[in-house]
Amino acid sequence: MTQIDRLERRRSWTLIIMALAFIxxxxxxxxxxxxxxxxxxxxxxxxxxxxxxxxxxxxxxMFLVYAGQVTRHKAxxxxxxxxxxxxxxxxxxxGFGLAIVTLTLLAHGPNxxxxxxxxxxxxxxAWLANTQALIHxxxxxxxxxxxxxxxxxxxxxxxxxx
Amino acid sequence: xxxxxxxxxxxxxRAKANLxxxxxxxxxxxxxxxxxxxxxxxxIPSTTLALKLxxxxxxxxxxxxxxxx
Numbered sequence: 001m002t003q004i005d006r007l008e009r010r011r012s013w014t015l016i017i018m019a020l021a022f023i024x025x026x027x028x029x030x031x032x033x034x035x036x037x038x039x040x041x042x043x044x045x046x047x048x049x050x051x052x053x054x055x056x057x058x059x060x061x062m063f064l065v066y067a068g069q070v071t072r073h074k075a076x077x078x079x080x081x082x083x084x085x086x087x088x089x090x091x092x093x094x095g096f097g098l099a100i101v102t103l104t105l106l107a108h109g110p111n112x113x114x115x116x117x118x119x120x121x122x123x124x125x126a127w128l129a130n131t132q133a134l135i136h137x138x139x140x141x142x143x144x145x146x147x148x149x150x151x152x153x154x155x156x157x158x159x160x161x162x
Numbered sequence: 163x164x165x166x167x168x169x170x171x172x173x174x175x176r177a178k179a180n181l182x183x184x185x186x187x188x189x190x191x192x193x194x195x196x197x198x199x200x201x202x203x204x205x206i207p208s209t210t211l212a213l214k215l216x217x218x219x220x221x222x223x224x225x226x227x228x229x230x231x
Contacts (some may be wrong), residue, residue: 002184004193081192083205156195 004078005156007070011079012151014066018059019147025052026140033133087153095146102138106131169230172201175219190214 028049070076110131117124176186176197183197190197190211199205200215207215216223 002188002194004187005184008193008195078187078191078193081196082208082211083193083196083199086205154195156193157198 003073007073007076007079008154008156010066011070012155014059014063015147015151018056018063019144019151021052021055021059023140023144025049025056026136028052030133030136030140033130033136084154087150090153091146091150094149095142098145099138099142102142106134106138110134167203167230168206168227169203170200170227172197172215172219172226175221175226176201179219181219186215186218189218 028045029052031045032049070079114124176183179186181189183194183201187194187197191214192211196205196207196211200207200211212223212227216226219226
C-alpha cells in the first residue's frame with residue numbers, strides 16, 4: 001500500500017467518524033426538540049447528546065490534524081486530482097438533489113398526509129405538526145448521505161495483479 | 163450525431179513500461195484509483211492527464227486512446 005493509499009484510507013475513516021459523530025450529536029438534539037413525541041425528555045438523553053457533541057468536536061479536531069498532515073505531504077496534490085474532484089462534484093450533486101427533495105416533501109408532504117388521514121377518517125400523526133424536527137432530519141440526511149457516498153466512491157481498493 | 167466512447171490501451175502500455183498502477187500514478191501526480199478507473203474506462207481523463215499519461219509511457223495520446231462506436 002502506497003503512502004497516498006494510506007492517506008486516502010485515513011481520509012475515508014476520518015469522514016466516517018465525523019459523519020457518525022454528527023448523527024449522534026444531531027439525533028440527541030433532535031430528540032430533545034420533540035415535545036410532541038415525548039412529554040419529558042428521558043434522563044439518558046443529556047449524556048448521549050453531550051457525548052455526541054464531544055465526539056463531533058473530537059472528529060473535527062481529527063480532521064484538522066489529518067488536513068495538516070496532508071498539506072505537509074509531498075504528494076498531497078494527488079489527493080485532489082481530477083477523479084477526486086469528479087467524485088466530490090457527484091457527492092455535492094447528490095446532496096443538492098436530496099435537499100431539493102427534502103424541501104419539496106416538507107412543503108407539501110405534511111398537507112398531503114393530513115388530507116389522506118382526513119379522508120381515511122383517522123387523526124394525523126402528531127409528529128407531522130413538528131415541522132422543525134422534520135427540517136432537522138432533512139438537514140442530517142443532506143449532510144450525512146453525500147459524505148458516505150463520497151467515502152464509498154473514493155475508498156482505496158487493493159491494486160489488481162497485472 | 164453518433165455516440166462514441168473512449169477506449170484505451172493504457173494497461174498494455176503500462177505493462178510494456180513495466181510499471182504498476184501506483185508507479186504510473188506517482189509519475190503523473192494522481193492517485194492509483196484514477197489510473198485504475200481510466201484503465202477500466204470508468205472515468206474519462208482530461209486532455210492534460212491524457213497528455214501526461216502519454217508522456218510518462220513514452221508514447222502518443224493517439225496510441226493510448228481511441229474512439230469506439
